[in-house]
C-alpha cells in the first residue's frame with residue numbers, strides 16, 4: 445500500500461484530540477478528483493481544509509489528508525471519535541475497482557488494529573446522506589476487515605495457478621502476501637492466480653525455506669496466513 449502525505453496547508457490550524465472508536469467511510473461523489481480538489485472544496489465550505497484523514501484513489505494510492513490525531517470534518521457528531529476515509533469515485537453510478545478496494549481494505553484493517561477497534565460505518569448509517577453510494581462494498585469490507593483477524597483456516601484443497609478462475613481463497617493469500625510486501629502484480633488482490641501470484645508465492649516459499657513449488661498446500665497456507 446503506497447501512502448503519500450499530501451502535505452496540505454490547513455487554514456487556522458487543526459484541532460487535536462481525536463480519539464478513534466470507529467472508521468467512517470465516504471465517497472468523493474465525483475467520478476475523478478484529487479485530494480487537492482477535496483481540500484479546495486472543503487476550504488470553500490469554510491472549513492480548515494480536507495475533512496478526511498485519508499483519501500484512496502482508484503489506482504490504490506492512499507493520500508494522507510488530516511493527521512489521525514486531528515479532529516475530522518466528515519461526519520457530524522462523530523468527528524472527534526473516528527477516522528474518516530474517503531474513496532475517489534461516485535458509487536451511486538459506478539462500482540469499485542479491485543485496486544482501490546484492496547488498498548481501502550488494508551488501510552481500514554491497519555487502523556482497526558492500531559486502535560484495537562472493530563466498528564466500520566458508511567456515512568449514511570450515521571447521518572442523513574446517500575454517501576458512500578449504493579454500490580459501495582460496505583458489507584464486504586465490514587466482513588473482510590475483521591475476518592483477517594481470526595486467521596482463515598486452510599480451505600482443504602491445493603491452490604494452484606489457474607488464471608481463468610476467480611477464487612476467494614486466492615484473494616485471501618494475495619492480500620496476506622501484499623501485507624507482507626510481496627508483489628502479486630498490478631491487479632493486486634483480484635482473486636485470480638496468474639504468473640505474478642505464482643512468482644510471489646514461490647518467493648515467499650523460498651524466503652521461509654520450504655519447497656518453492658508455487659502450490660499452496662497446508663504448510664504454505666498456514667505460513668502466509670499467520
Ligand SMILES: [Zn+2]
Nearest residue numbers: 470471567575
Ligand atoms: Zn460522506
